[in-house]
Amino acid sequence: MSVATAACHAASLTDWQNLLAVIWDFLSLSLFSLGGGNTLLNEYHYLAVDKYCWLSSQQFAEIYAIAEAAPGPSSMIVGLLGMGAAYREGPLWGVLSGVLAEIAILLPSTSLMVVAALSWNRFKESPFRHAFERALGPITLGVLFAVGLKILRISDHDTPAYAVSLVVCGLMLRTKISPLWFMAFAALLGGLGLVNR
Template sequence: MKHLQIFLAFFRVGMLGYGGGPSSIPLVHKEVVDKYKWMNDDEFADVLALGNTLPGPIATKMAGYIGYRVAGVLGLINATLSTIIPTIILMIVLLSTITSIKEYPWVQGMTAAVVPVVGVMLATLTWDFYKKSRQSLGWIKALAFICCSFLLMEIFGLHPAILIGVLLLVAVLKNDKDRHSERGDAS
């Protein structure tokens, strides 16, 4: 049953994730966190952050990790294949027909209409992440992180993977320092 759920969850993501990996992220969240409850929001945010630091398509990386976490190696294979199979099928079908109808205005309008929908989906996910960070950090620290991240990535051109890596390193070192200070207090 678990393998069928994995297949259906990531097949839906593959079928409905029009526009590539970023548009699939809210769909993966809906399946993994809201529907099947395989992980919570914080764990999903960690998987998303880790997936963004690695090369390759985000949807398949997340599917592979989540599938492995839920059902081991077979879950990894199942989730990855169910994510890419719809794309393969749709590419074959669409490429064979799209060239004959791409000049029609309704096709161009349909393609243009999808972009704002994906933008809203990403904005909703961003707002959810902001609310979570506001709860754990407080609104001042959360806004400071957002502003600093924006400046570093958009103004100074820092790659997101470097920023995420530095923040993970700081968190690990801070956690390690806190652990050492607790041992010192205990003695």
């Protein structure tokens, strides 16, 4: 835990002004999350752990794991972060905060994507469209690589965990083994106490 995180005090969300500030943070990030919830993982971590001190890095990693394991969009992490932000204030406040955070992150980006999808076919033959679509590939890979590094840094805390992460990464790149097998193997190692996060 960093010095900044250790000195951090969780922002109270019983004050509507603070809740609205949190909602505004997610609204302002919404248009940058067009690639999915994972594209803003670094910013989510900054808000939840460093700026507002709702969660520790370990709790953030656990919430990320829950959001990724559950069916549905990866932006589900925002609702969980919203709940994590206000759980100290009671269950109803936690649910309200989670729902409002999720609406704030989804509404602007979803609206923009609906408008874009409805008009995108007009540019079917445009060289701009083809160049734009080709340019998104490397950008997406870069974002996913950055997300992977962030999760590795906040969740792996011992040498065996780093080793397991590197082996899984290598196998994922070189084989066609389903990621579910890797998840099951990692869960078994954790359950046996061989790897601690």
